[in-house]
Amino acid sequence: MSPRRLLGALTVLLLLLLPVPTAAQAVASGYRVGVGIGDITGEAAEVGMLGYADPGQTTAGLASRQWARAFVVADGAGRHVAFVSAEIDFVTQAVQMEVLKRLRAKYSATYSDQNLVLTATHTHAGPGGFSEYLMWNLTTLGFEAPIFEAIVSGIVRAVDAAHAGLAPGAVKIAEGALAGANVNRSLAPFNANPAADRAKFPGAVDTRMTVLRFERGGRAVGMLSFFATHGTSMTKHNHLISADNKGYASHLVEDGAGADWARRGSFVAAFAQTSAGDMSPNLRNGGAQGPTDDEFENTRIIGRLQADRARQLFDGATEELTGAIDARGRYVDFSNVQVAERYTPDGRAHRTCPGALGQNFTAGAEDGPGPPIVEEGDLSTNPLLLVAGIVLNPTPAEVRLCQAPKDVFLGSGSQKPPWTPQVMPLQILRIGQFAIATAPGEFTIVAGERVRAAVAAELGGDVTHHLLAGYANAYAGYVTTPEEYDLQHYEGAATHFGRYTAPAYAQELAKLAAALRDGQPTPSAVQPPALPQNRFSIRPGVVLDTPPLGRSFGSVVTQPLASYARGATVRADFVTGHPNNNLRLEGTFLEVQRQNGTAWTTVSTDAEWQTTYRWKREYLGVSTAQIGWTVPADAVPGTYRIVHHGDAKSITGTIKPFSGVTRTFTITP
Known part of the structure; x- marks a missing residue:
């Protein structure tokens, strides 16, 4: 037998001896x-x-x-x-x-x-x-x-x-x-x-x-x-x-x-x-x-x-x-990152600063303006905010210098514990x-x-x-370029770690990218602190729910009209309890139901964008739920009703569910 034929025979024999991949093994590489x-x-x-x-x-x-x-x-x-x-x-x-x-x-x-x-x-x-x-x-x-x-x-x-x-x-x-x-x-x-x-x-x-x-x-x-x-x-x-x-x-x-x-x-x-x-x-x-x-x-x-x-x-x-498929992660203390010259606009090494918010932070953005105390881009010191910041949240002189040209309002990272995070993922x-x-x-x-x-x-x-x-x-707020930071508009004033925040992110994420590329681990030298002592609230919770005299929870205060056309908004008001008694996660505060013979089919809940659920405290423990449903353009004509689900808290602290149902109404073509 020639060497070529011998090699071919051995190859066939080897293939016969190898196990046949299962269906699961066949997709293992995908x-x-x-x-x-x-x-x-x-x-x-x-x-x-x-x-x-x-x-x-x-x-x-x-x-x-x-x-x-x-x-x-x-x-x-x-x-x-x-x-x-x-x-x-x-x-x-x-x-x-x-x-x-x-x-x-x-x-x-x-x-x-x-x-x-x-x-x-x-x-x-x-x-x-x-x-x-x-x-x-x-x-x-x-x-x-x-x-x-x-x-x-x-x-x-x-x-x-x-x-x-x-x-x-x-x-x-x-x-x-x-x-x-x-x-x-x-x-x-x-x-x-x-x-x-x-x-x-x-x-x-x-x-x-x-x-x-x-x-x-x-x-x-x-x-x-x-x-x-x-x-x-x-x-x-x-x-x-x-x-x-x-x-x-x-x-x-x-x-x-x-x-x-x-x-x-x-x-x-x-x-x-x-x-x-x-x-x-x-x-x-x-x-x-x-x-x-x-x-x-x-x-x-x-x-x-x-x-x-x-x-x-x-x-x-x-x-x-x-x-x-791969991933890398690391926690970095951004209060003091040494930023190499290759990542900075002037080609010189710089560092980040402990977190701080500038006075122009209070101006807000164009789509969410703040009180008329300062204007975006105003680089002059506002005495009112300077004094308020010193009283509320004093900032060390070295942090103010590091954050320049930001005029610091709140030194959020200089407190113990800090008011905003410093160790970033x-x-x-x-x-x-x-x-x-x-x-x-x-x-x-x-x-x-x-x-x-x-x-x-x-x-x-x-x-x-x-x-x-x-x-x-x-x-940890906004991240602007150093050039944008210098103008101290809202975004720059809300860039926490100073003028070189963005270069620091570029440098640290580039390090992660290199580690991912080279298959290297990325251990963290720091970890974010747990601050359980800050898990407190001074907001009073729900004390008591009571229906008004002569009514019960779920009673309909405002009934729907007799009929609606597509595109119209149906409204119904109910006597209700405080919605914070039960968030109804994976559930609903309302149902819009259509009659199918003797049964009712739910066609919409508060998970849909055609509905609104508005809660109003009328007085003391009395509240109402106003439910709206905008009838979709493709709504099936027929007989409908609205159901409200709620929960009420008694004087003893017991929370009990209830439901209320409106009279029927029709949707016309």
Whole structure:
């Protein structure tokens, strides 16, 4: 036998002896994909809202529920990455630490501060009080344990669902542009950047949208969209919990995919942030006003623009992510980062400073102005704020010098314990040729682009898609470029760690990128502190609920009219209890029901955006619930009714549920 024939025979024999791969082994080199959703809606009445820093803006009902949406991708080697988008103003370190603790108890080391990212959509219409840092709990008069628990437990449920649903699948990516959904609300600082930076953003806006398409078994199960625009379509005058424009975009896409309230989770669509620090959805007057004078309509307009463009990209996504799944994370003390010259505009080494807020922070932004004490960009010292800051929050002279040209109002990082976090979480997730860098701040578009470019330079050519996702895992204000910082507009005054905050983020995330590229570990020299002593509240809770004389809980005060046309709004008022008695997570305060013979079918709940639930304290322990339902254009003609669910607290502290039902009404064609 010739050598060639002998080699061929031996090869055949070897192949016959090798085990045949099973179906499970055949997909082991691919991805497994899971998506999930969890209700994180906080207390719906008499709790300070987070975003506009106005103590008078307290919750008084629901325009929409708040949700956490989770996306998990795993490879055949057992490596996982998880991304969560939560409809809150920002993530706090207390939330991150508690979520990690609970997931560790369930899944051991599967999810950690290396590979699990928690981000926020940055809605300004949700309740606050879920931080252990004093600054972030001022408008809620302290820590709100029920809100903290709602957010943590909802995020965990979302991750649980995504993990349980892991199955062979694919992740595809598409990139495009969306115009008309944001404006630059801080043009003067933007224009202070070099021409090369400005040229990357025609019109001074970031129009880039990135969409990930998640599939299992060839069927689409999830969408994750990234686009920079603030969650400020709902104004500081609003008192209803709302997921704002990104929440409405999620609602449109999920409903369009058949994932209505009854099938929640069958398709999950999240609209996450990138660098939205100077990007506003309020298209008029430089970010001061929305497209119309109706904040609800503005929310729908900006949400629909994002939803429509994301669906176009989603439907056209063909590039599949393939290859390595990996992650790196590290905690960094940003109060004193030594920044190398390669990351600074003047080519010299500098350092960051302990956290501080400038006097112009009190001016607020264009879409959320503060009291008329100072104006953005005013570099003169305001004696009133100087004295108030010294009394409330004294700042050492060396910190004031380090923060220059910022005129410090509050030295938030100089207190013991600090009023705002100093030890910040940084992460990079990689899914094949796509990488997400994450950081706990609101980056302006130029600052974010510099950070993104620094990460891309380290990761190299096999990663071809890059994002920076802000509002991740914690929160420490804004991040401006040094050039923007010098003008001390609102964003610069709220850049906590001084003039070189953005270069420090670029440097530290570039280090993570290099470690990920080289397969090196990234141990943390510091860890964020736990501050359980700050979990206190001076806000009185619910004392007692009482119905008015001659009525009972659930009684209908205002009945619907006899009939309504499509597009009209049905209203019904009920005697109710305080909604904080029971947040009704994964449940509802209301149902709109249609009669089917002798049965009633629920067609809408407070999870839908056609409904509103408004709570009002009439006097003492007497309160009413006003329920509205805007009849959809495709509503089936027939007989309907509205059901209200509530809970009342007795003098003994016992909480009992109740329900009330209106008379019937008809919907006409």
